[in-house]
Amino acid sequence: MIAQAGSLLVVEDDVDVRESLAERLRSRGFRTETSGSCGDAIGRLREQTFDVVLCDVQLPDGDGFSILRWCVDRPEPPAVILLTGYGTIESAVDAMRIGAEDFLTKPIRDNELEETIARAMDRRCRNVVPGDSQPASSNDNRRLIGQDQRMVQLFELVETIARTRTTALILGESGTGKTMTARAIHDHSDRSEGPFVEVSCGALSETLLESELFGHVAGAFTGAVADRAGRFRQADGGTLFLDEVAAASTALQVRLLRVIQDREFERVGGAQTERVDVRLIVATNEDLEARVRDGLFREDLYYRINVITLTQPPLRERIVDIPLLLNLYRERFADELQRAVCRIDDAAMALLCSYHWPGNVRELVNVIERAVVLCHGEVIRVDDLPESVRRADGGAPAMTLNRLKSALVDPERRLIVDALEAHAWNRQQAARSLGINRTTLYKKMKRFGIAAPQH
Ligand SMILES: Nc1ncnc2c1ncn2[C@@H]1O[C@H](COP(=O)(O)OP(=O)(O)OP(=O)(O)O)[C@@H](O)[C@H]1O
Ligand SMILES: [Mg+2]
Incomplete structure (x- = not known):
């Protein structure tokens, strides 16, 4: 493997576009190589390490996505920037989800290309992991x-x-x-x-x-x-x-x-x-x-x-989040108001989960603040909830504790476990079958607490 600083691979089938892009980038000091197809590009990427791959979405023998997927599975993936034509903007969003560094829409304007590539190179050098970049000073209230x-x-x-x-x-x-x-x-x-x-x-x-x-x-x-x-x-x-x-x-x-x-x-x-x-x-x-x-x-x-x-889905459509948010804000207000309120009883929780929350999370925050102030003792009960919530039945979809429980069994977790089982816990294969990359699969396994069975 030969590693070159500032190295770039341009993958584009139209020879004129390809050469003019390469020319432009070379003139800005990037070590640029070119490739005209998926197969050829992957062959080169096997042999040589590039910092950035600039890749057209439509290629004669496949699409830029296959190159992107191939890249994100590498131990040290290059930053992939996809070039999308008019009308393929939706796929740009997919690209970002899979792990593209960025995307550019053709025609590329003035310095956009250089700026994007320079940023990608810079970030690669600094090796900033997204998600860890939350500034240390950032307020917990913003989480x-x-x-x-x-x-x-x-x-x-x-x-x-x-x-x-x-x-x-x-x-x-x-x-x-x-x-x-x-x-x-x-x-x-x-x-x-x-x-x-x-x-x-x-x-x-x-x-x-x-x-x-x-x-x-x-x-x-x-x-x-x-x-x-x-x-x-x-x-x-x-x-x-x-x-x-x-x-x-x-x-x-x-x-x-x-x-x-x-x-x-x-x-x-x-x-x-x-x-x-x-x-x-x-x-x-x-x-x-x-x-x-x-x-x-x-x-x-x-x-x-x-x-x-x-x-942003409305709160009534993400019932699993209601207890989560209620408890987060209960703790926060109990702290702030110096009240030892330690839980919400089952009847109150059932009502809060069945309420249709026209004011969404903001309303929830107000309801819980009020309840923390009003409640006698350590437990929030139905009486501590406002009239609007206590009347939560007619019209709104009824939410029973059973429905809440079934909503809590995360369908995504199920999907991941199924895929892993189907592939004998081979993560590479399971990730591929789910259409996500291996790193994303690891992250999800960690988040959902999924571990391979011990034999
Ligand atoms: N996912 C969340 N986790 C924690 N708190 C949240 C979350 N979503 C919203 N909130 C809280 O709910 C309140 C309303 O949120 P925010 O102001 O962002 O809503 P909005 O959609 O911008 O409202 P508006 O349409 O009135 O501008 C804030 O107090 C915010 O802290
Ligand atoms: Mg707002």
Whole structure:
């Protein structure tokens, strides 16, 4: 094995594109080799260690995914960056899940290629493990918890996309944890030292919102007495979280599109173009697709922000998380309020699990705080719950303790054990049959406490 620092393999079947990419990269000092097919690329990767593989998704004898899967199974995998054409953006999300370092959409803009590769090389040198990058000082209150299958996947996606600067869209009802998720993406990213700025599009009038985001020059509108920098400038080098994006006016949508595409904007009333380096995360609890259909939301903007979507399931659909969250916050409030409240009794727990939680986790947090304050003694009982929860029956799907128990038997765990058994506990084969890589399988086995039987 020959290891070369800064070595790169470009896999692309179109000879012109391949050569021009290689030429461009060589001119920037990367040691670049090329390959035109899956088979050839894997052959080279067997013989030689590369730092980065830049790989087209569509290849004549297979696709970039097979190369990606092959790579992530290596003991020291190269960073794989996939090149996707128009219309294959969904597969980019899959790529990130499998373990791609990043993806680029063709046509590649200006310095995007160089920047992405340089970042990948840099990270490889520093050997930063995603998930361990949570800053030590980060507040425990910001930790997202959940064991529901969709939440576990959401956390994985957070870690994966934190490594990119792609715009992310978070969907979810009010109180499901959208702000927390946006914050987690920021905290896991290499911008975590930079600012995290949150703005809600629903809270301000059109003019004020534009000025809030982009700033204004003196005299731009009545009341604009002095120049003012906006939130985009404030978020430079960090993340801007734009909530309730569906409320953005048509004019604002145009400005947003431009800042996403070109990273530049002008202040309201100003002529000078400003540039910023901001990772944008947007959120909404509205059906954006329907708004696009109704002509209320620009389609081009929708496609720009909808590259990676994270969906926060409502609390009533992830009942396994209810006891978990209740106990986390019970402990937290008991600590804070210096109350020795040590548990929630069965009847109260059954009610709390059957309630439909229109206000989601935020409502749960309020309910449990109130219960900790009100309860006499060490146990939370039905009487300590608000009227709305105590009346939890009509309309809402009934939740019995039995259903709760069956929901707790994690289907994902079952799936993994089945796959391992089917392959006589050969992890490599089991991982392959599950369509995940071996490292992911190890992590999951650890998380679910799965161990091979002792003979
Ligand atoms: N997975 C979670 N683990 C722990 N706490 C959570 C989780 N999700 C949400 N919370 C808590 O629930 C409350 C609401 O979360 P958050 O503000 O992120 O929701 P949101 O979707 O942004 O709400 P809104 O739509 O009103 O902006 C916060 O107190 C947050 O700490
Ligand atoms: Mg929020």
